Structure formats: C-alpha cells, structure tokens
Amino acid sequence: MRIQSAIALAATLVVALSACGSDSGDSTNAPIRPPRKVAALGPFVGECGHVTDDEVRATAGVPQISQVRRNSVGCNWQSAGLGSPSVTFASYRGSPIARERAWVTTQGRSPETIEVAGRQGFQALEPTGTVCDLAVQLDDDFFEWSMQTGRTTGRVSPCDLMRKLAELTVQRLK
Template sequence: MATRIDSWIWAIRLTKTRSAAGAACRAGHVQLNGVTVKPSAQVAIGDRVTVRQGSRDRIVEVTGLIGKRVSAPVAAENYIDHSPPPPPREVLASIPRRDRGAGRPTKRERRELDRFRSGALLVLAAVAVLGLSACGGDGTADSVNETYEPRTGTGPDFERCGGLTADEVVKATGVPGFELAVDNPSTCEWRLNADRNPSVSFNWYRGSPIGRERGTEQLSRDMTEDYEIDGQPGFIAHTGPICEIGVAWDADFIEISVHLATSTEQLKSTDEICQSAKRLTETVVKGAS
C-alpha cells in the first residue's frame, strides 16, 4: 500500500491538519531518509521521517502505513520515535523570543535591547562593588576589574551584499540560475525562483552580539560548532539541506546561509552545502576593507 508522506505525518498526529502537513513539506521542513521531499513523496516501512516543529526536529521510523487520522495510542503503533529529548527549560528560557510573525529585530530594536542589557550589567557591577567594599575590610575595590563591553562598529566596511555577486553564488554552490531577489543595506538573498528554497543569503548585523544567534542555532540545527576565519571567531551550523556560518567582530557579525537540496537536480550532501557556505564566507571576509 502506497502512502503519501503528507497524509502519513498527519495521520500519526505530527501535524494538526493535512493542509499543514503539505505546507510543511513545501516549506522544506520535512525530510525522508535525509532528503527534503514534496507532499506527494511515498513512504515505506523502515523509512525515517524528520519533521521540523518550531525549534525542534521530530525524527520517527515508519512501522505502519496509514493515511487516515487516528487516535494517539493507535498512531504510536505506526512509528518508532527517535527524536532527541527537548532542551532543558533553562536553555529555552535563556533564548530571546519574538512574537510569531514579527521577523528578525530591527536595528532600532537591537540597539534598545543592547542599551537595556548594558544598563542591567552596570547595576550588577555596582552591586558587586558595594558587596566587595562591605566585605573587604579596607573599603577599597582596586581588585575589581572593569567589565568589557563588546563594541559596535568594529567590523570592516562591507560592500553591498558583502561584495557577492550572483555569478560568485553560482560558482560557490555549483547550482546555476541564482539571481538577486532581496537587496537592502543589511540583507541580500539570491534565489532560483519565487520561493525561498533553494536560496543563499548574506546578513550584516550591527550592535547584535553573535551569542544570541548561536544560541538559536544550537536549538534548531543538528550540529553547531566553532568556526574561525582570518582570526575572527564565529560558528558553523547545519541541518539537512541548510548550512549557516556566522563571523563576529565584537558586537557586530555577518551570517551566510545556504539552503539547497530541494530536488533531484540540485541534490547535494550537507558537507557539500557547508563547503559552499565556507567559500562564500571566505570571499566576503577577505574582500572586505
């Protein structure tokens, strides 16, 4: 019996509606045996299905083929759950959140958040100094070191789109047809068509410490690790068809994102996708002034 993947993930209750299951497939949030698939893809016994749910991946093994919605106990008989445990509440609580649909913070919002955090640090520092003065005996605080504050504007001056061109994106990814679809002072995005999948993007954040972005990536990607280029610290993170690299200069950072593997013609391994992201990052960093 053949079963469509959108019907199956809806039947086992991974999505609330079948239309939501189809939308998840079209958005690239569903993988079959490690490959992003369309709603019409067929599942078979033994297949492994990954569904992105917010910042968490549900990974299940197919043990039964059903195409109709069933109760939770019956649904559980048709799959084996291999999903990693959710992150601790402490980690979730430490990640800043925005209202659904609000998008990334604007530059003004980032500045306001940094001012708030700077004020909070000053209050904490003052409390610490008072505490040491009360307990030190001689009332001095000479041993208290000043708290280092990451500075904004210490990064190089990047050209528009980080200096990248559509030809360089095509050369780095090995996928022909990319054209510039979004072009503004902080973000550029190249696409093959009207959809954002596949896509390559360059983002330039001023006054936004990279730690917040890395924390978000650690919750949403399969792997996140340190990455350095020309002495500048950063991170590289990937999951399936997506690979992202961030490089920091104090409180500024850039991020290169490559999202491929949407069809057989453009199918690439995660390692190939990350190599593309590294080539683009090197081009941007070494070409900056």
C-alpha cells in the same frame, strides 16, 4: 475662595517641586546602573558581503539562482520553483553572535566553532545536510551566510560552499 485655592495650590507645588529638586548629597537611594556598553563598529562588510551575483551562482553551484532581495543589511538569492536552492547573506551591527548561535541550536542544528581567515565564528549544518548557517565574528558585529540546498542535494556540503563565500567577504573587508 479663589485666593485660598490658589494659595493651597501654590503651596502644594512648592513642596512637590522642592522634593524633586532636592540634593541632599546622599546617593544611597539612587539606583546604580552599570554604564551602557557602546558597541565598536566592526569593519564594513559592504552590500551582499562584497560578493557579486555571479560569484554566488558559481560558488553555490546553482547557475539559475537570482538575487530577489537586497537592502542595507542583507541579500537573498533564490532559484525558481518550490523547494529550490536559496542563499542568504546578513550583516549584524552590535549584535551578539551568541544569540544567533542559540537560535540556530533551537532550529535543530548543532553549531561548531570555526575560524575563517583568522576570524572566529560557527557553522551549523542541519541533520539532513540541506541547510547550513555560517557566521563570522567581526569585533562587536558579525555576518552570516546561509544556504538551503532545496530538493537538490549535491556532493558538497552547503557549509563548505558558505565558507568560500565567507572567505571572500573577509578578504574584502574595509
């Protein structure tokens, strides 16, 4: 009985393995997939967009703002207190800027196309004028500066302030 079971099992394995390994040369049944796109790395934007804490304080016009988060893809500066100003920098490798533009649109902001030092991007100001997202395309990458003015509203648009930081980042690309 064991021999018959072993022979039947071996025959089943031979048939199964020969079906998996057969190459009849007919590739019409094979799924056709486009080759994967490999994103070319854009220029290095550095930690925090190559911008110092003092430059963020001076540009944002918020002398009491401090860095509260710093990692390989972004930085965040905040002022103390509920509803106080904040500034954020983020870098996105191999990510489509169009996705970020679409997300900003879903947040009630209307992106407008801009150019920063010869680079295309967008800025989107919240209708109340208290939040701005400004993104700049770098080959297959992009970076974004964002500001929330909090309860304090100045005479200058947060997009104008974020543009100054974006210009510094582009000037210092490596």
